[in-house]
Amino acid sequence: MRTTRILIADDEYSTRMTVRYRLALEKGLHVATATGGWEALRLVRTLRPDILLLGASMSGQAGICISQAIRSDEKSHGHQRSIQIFLLKDRGMESGRDDEATAPETRYVDAILYRPFDLERLAQRILVLARHPAEGSARSRTGQPRTTLGESLPL
Numbered sequence: 001m002r003t004t005r006i007l008i009a010d011d012e013y014s015t016r017m018t019v020r021y022r023l024a025l026e027k028g029l030h031v032a033t034a035t036g037g038w039e040a041l042r043l044v045r046t047l048r049p050d051i052l053l054l055g056a057s058m059s060g061q062a063g064i065c066i067s068q069a070i071r072s073d074e075k076s077h078g079h080q081r082s083i084q085i086f087l088l089k090d091r092g093m094e095s096g097r098d099d100e101a102t103a104p105e106t107r108y109v110d111a112i113l114y115r116p117f118d119l120e121r122l123a124q125r126i127l128v129l130a131r132h133p134a135e136g137s138a139r140s141r142t143g144q145p146r147t148t149l150g151e152s153l154p155l
Contacts, residue, residue: 002028003028003029003030004028004029004030004050004051004126004129004130005030005032005047005048005049005050005051006023006029006030006031006032006049006050006051006052006053006126007031007032007033007034007040007043007044007047007049007051007052007053008020008031008032008033008034008053009033009034009035009036009037009039009040009043009052009053009054009055009058009063009066010033010034010035010053010054010055010058010088011035011036011055011058012055015055015088015115016033016035017033018119019053019119019122020033022119022120022122022123023123023126026123026127026130028130029126029130032047032049035058036058036061037058037061037062037063037065037066038061040052040054040058040061040066041061041066041069041070044066044070044073044083045073048082048083049083050082050083050084050129050130051083051084051086051126051129051130052067052070052083052084052085052086053086053088053113054066054067054085054086054087054088054109055088056087056088056089056090057089057090063087063088064087064108064109067085067087067108067109068108070083070085070108071107071108084110084111084129085108085109085110085111086109086110086111086112086113087109087111087112087113088113088115088117089112089113089114089115090114090115091114091115091116
């Protein structure tokens with residue numbers, strides 16, 4: 001079985017450790033953490049994770065800037081979105097738009113997840129992506145990122 005590399009990058013200790021602990025219970029997942037944006041970017045370039053859970057507002061650099069840099073790196077190296085990026089936003093950071101999927105940051109991420117989120121459903125979504133990457137894409141059929149205004153990712 002192939003190992004899926006996951007990077008959790010968030011400056012909130014409780015989020016990093018709770019998600020890391022939950023995912024560590026699953027076989028075939030290697031989980032690493034970063035406390036800030038620049039550290040996350042460095043680890044993305046060295047660890048090459050399959051899935052990145054990225055805090056939207058971190059010390060060092062905003063998550064959207066990091067996701068933009070990752071997509072730019074992928075494009076310059078001829079890769080097509082090789083990393084699934086889940087942007088973790090705090091409740092209240094919604095754009096106020098009727099269709100959240102039109103927010104500017106959605107060009108760089110595959111899904112937006114609002115805190116508090118259902119940890120079990122997040123773990124199940126990651127397991128789907130780990131076992132069937134093509135089938136479990138976080139993007140909708142239209143190519144738009146899945147935006148979740150509720151507590152958990154759509155399954």
